[in-house]
Amino acid sequence: MKVLVTGVTGQLGHDCVKELERRGIEARGVASRDFSLTDYAAAKAYIEAYRPDVIMHCAAYTAVDKAEDEPELCEAVNAGGTRNLAMIARDIDAKMIYISTDYVFPGDGESSYEPSAAKAPQNVYGLSKLHGEEAVQELLDKYFIVRISWVFGINGKNFIRTMLKLSEKHDALNVVDDQIGSPTYTHDLAVLLADMAQSDKYGVYHATNEGICSWAELAAETFRQAGRNVTVTPVPSSAYPTKAVRPKNSRLSKQCLEDAGFRRLPSWQDAVKRYLLELNTKAD
Template identity: 40%
Template sequence: MRIIVTGADGQLGRELVQLPGLAEKNIQILGFGRGGLDVTSLQSCREAVKRYQADAVIHCAAYTAVDKAEAEPDLAYRINAEGTRNIALAAREFGAKLICVSTDYVFEGTASRPYKENDETNPRTVYGRTKLAGEQEALKAGGKVFIVRTSWVYGRYGRNFVQTISELIKTKDEIQVVMDQIGSPTYTLDLAEFLIQLARTEEYGIYHASGSGVCSWFQFAQAIVEEIGAKNVKLLPCTTAEFPRPAPRPAYSVLQHGEIQRKGLKDLRHWRAALAAYMQG
């Protein structure tokens, strides 16, 4: 099986390219970073899928700067919506499966129970609106499409919350962390393995895939400190209102994994176990 990965220089894309054990499954991954594949060009997408005779495309390329997107809506739309449409049209034309990686930001973030795959979407940010537009473009293009929404992603490659807290511990005695945003941290290794699992099925549709379990950013930070064994750092809980950002953050973005369970697929492990595995390297 030949799988093209877009956004291969990003956090999730690099994880997929470096994933161990693919040869035993007879899977070959071809990663394309920004220089190798321009998703805003339909021609570039068509050439890549055709030339490499891809059986599947895992579309990780995205504009992900949530706050910056508020000031650059056109660029975010071009990459997240039009770029997804281009890759979807190319995949359909050459009969390749398409897995689009999406986000919890497509929801309003004000629920009091986990979001189901078919719940009403209502994004409150440019990032969320453009990612939702990308989902819609992929589904509209037809073909063999999977949409995979995830949340609170961290891993070995790129900037993320775990890395930030780990670095702050070295220089600060006190760290303020938001305690009124609830979600599920997702380790890129677990997500990458799930995406490969999905690519080997024909169970097309929308999926929610995040680390199992629920926590606040504050509780997540507590777990990171605990894993590192930093005894001298004091974590101070604060509210979202104390840290205003250009793009509003979801207060609640837990995703229910209904489709994973219904299709009998292997779910992602608990976020706490995943964090421990990540920190142990």
């Protein structure tokens, strides 16, 4: 089996290639230097020359606030680029794994969203990712759509890294506590995506680490495990207004994983513990 992984320079793409190679599966990670997602002819020529059995699409335009100022570019990459890959996957009869987001939902209420729940993105980024989902479902039968949230991994910037950096200069931080969801450790997600690539249990899934928390709780747990003496003061989202609306409720039901025979990801606290160890190992 051969797998093409887009977004190899990002957190998830990096870990997916590592996990596939660990299993002895041929994996080729690609980035914008190899071809542009928005250039159908270039993407088609590259991918058809490689002829993967699976296209694992981890690349995306992810600058959520900036997207509000450049919606056309965000849509072109996340919706148009995904449509291009889906058309190519159809032509070469490849499976496709498309990484989506909790932002496709309205982000209200306090219950966990099922995969089939009504979609109502509240920002440009979420809408573009939903359009990507729709393109995949329209064009393909052999697909996995995997919605994730609050991503962190070794190969890039993320909330945990930001908190650790801030803790070097501050012993007290205000952190939002009215946005509730689940972190997703890319190391754990990569294991699940590799399992999916080796299966034919197609469909729409949610995949985050188990358990829920607020950003303030995630920060506090990070400092506790890292041995940083930092006081976290919970504050409302209104204390840190952003250009793009953030969902208050990012809870995603993962029963779909169990129903299909996939293993749920470990708890988010355990994921933080292993991530901090990974960061320390890299620093050494």
